[in-house]
Amino acid sequence: MTYTYDYPRPALTVDCVVFGYDEGALHVLLIERGAPPFEGAHALPGGFVDMEEDLEAAARRELAEETGVTRLYLEQLGAFGAPGRDPRGRVVTIAYVALVKLSDHAVRAATDARAAAWHPVEALPALAFDHTAIIACARTRLAEAVRSRPIGFELLPKKFTLTDLQRLVEAALGRPLDKRNFRKKVLSLDLLVPLDEVERNVPRRAAQLFRFDRRRYARLEQDGFQFRL
Amino acid sequence: MTYTYDYPRPALTVDCVVFGYDEGALHVLLIERGAPPFEGAHALPGGFVDMEEDLEAAARRELAEETGVTRLYLEQLGAFGAPGRDPRGRVVTIAYVALVKLSDHAVRAATDARAAAWHPVEALPALAFDHTAIIACARTRLAEAVRSRPIGFELLPKKFTLTDLQRLVEAALGRPLDKRNFRKKVLSLDLLVPLDEVERNVPRRAAQLFRFDRRRYARLEQDGFQFRL
């Protein structure tokens, strides 16, 4: 079966920059390509958009197929379409940024036998296509987003300590923050609920656990409240 | 001549939300469609991406062809690709936001006889496709961008008064600003150069003219300076 058009059409793909956070460092989910071009190289999970499928739905589908990751936060990053970016011909890709709780999502072996694995953003391998540039772009977006919207919580487990949150924001911003000032500001937003629970099995004073109050944020947002860290 | 592929491909277009500023109000450049679907309706200028052409280049080309506008500021807004957005079939569009100095760019009659004209953003006609939603998205982006980067100057003539600049920022933000505070903040950035010249032929005290110091901004930016209005 083939498909015929009066004018040539670029191929259209989606690619996902999936950020996860673990042990104080940001990670990106990469697959190993099982076919040319760039066979054996690392690349972003992604693939072709189906004809009846919304772009975001395509991103979710490809992610589920290649990495087993589902139910995550997804946001469009933009289109990348320089003519030479794929050696097979003209391929335009719509890139998405995704955030997952590493604690909740064990990365499954990919359905099509290409391994999916987490890589620390500070030490990424060489990547196929223009994926290095796409990730750079995604990191910039993440740094902005983490400060202007409460999306850091998408990367943390449901229960987290203030230090967890601070380490995460520091990783996204790429610079250290003052502990007292950070805690003051975060708590003053009144979006964190302290739980009747503390850390367990730590060789030090156990830290208070918090959860993010989604409902309260939704209400504040409607009233024109502007989140900013 | 036809083109054949093993898998179906969506068509790929670019569309431009071109903002201009005149007489205290933001305007958007719209064309009138000369062919179905939506024949006779207003729409964003745009069209199909050529196979060997960068996405941004496609946007610039379509703009030049349809409206005669060239040499403008252009920034990618994002991809819009919901399956039902074009009645002819699956068409994914990459939207761009463009800013032009209305004073410099008389809008030419379009080459293909479809009229291009400016419409105030506060009173737009019904639009073809999902173009109303795309413009809404572009306005949000513009409001953010005008505050966080010195792009307001792309909309003003080379020589402008502080009141011109304030009216523009107010139009982009959709709310009024205090005159004294605005002037204080803008001048403290040290990016405006007062000229040896004032307004002419105004029935009131003539205002000081300024120009934006691009060079100085480029230098400051390199030193990590963060523009914010």
Place this chain on the structure above:
DNA sequence: TCAAAAGTGTTAGTGATACACCCATGC
């Protein structure tokens, strides 16, 4: 008892906001 991180306030400085009147010009 030691190591490791949790938790906690104050001060100084900077930037944001609110606010009202005189001035210059063209008609």
Place this chain on the structure above:
DNA sequence: GCATGGGTGTATCACTAACACTTTTGA
């Protein structure tokens, strides 16, 4: 001389940034 917008300063408040020690816990 009048209508129109141009131009200017100060006081208050809120937020940011800098900074160090005591507490708790498990090993």
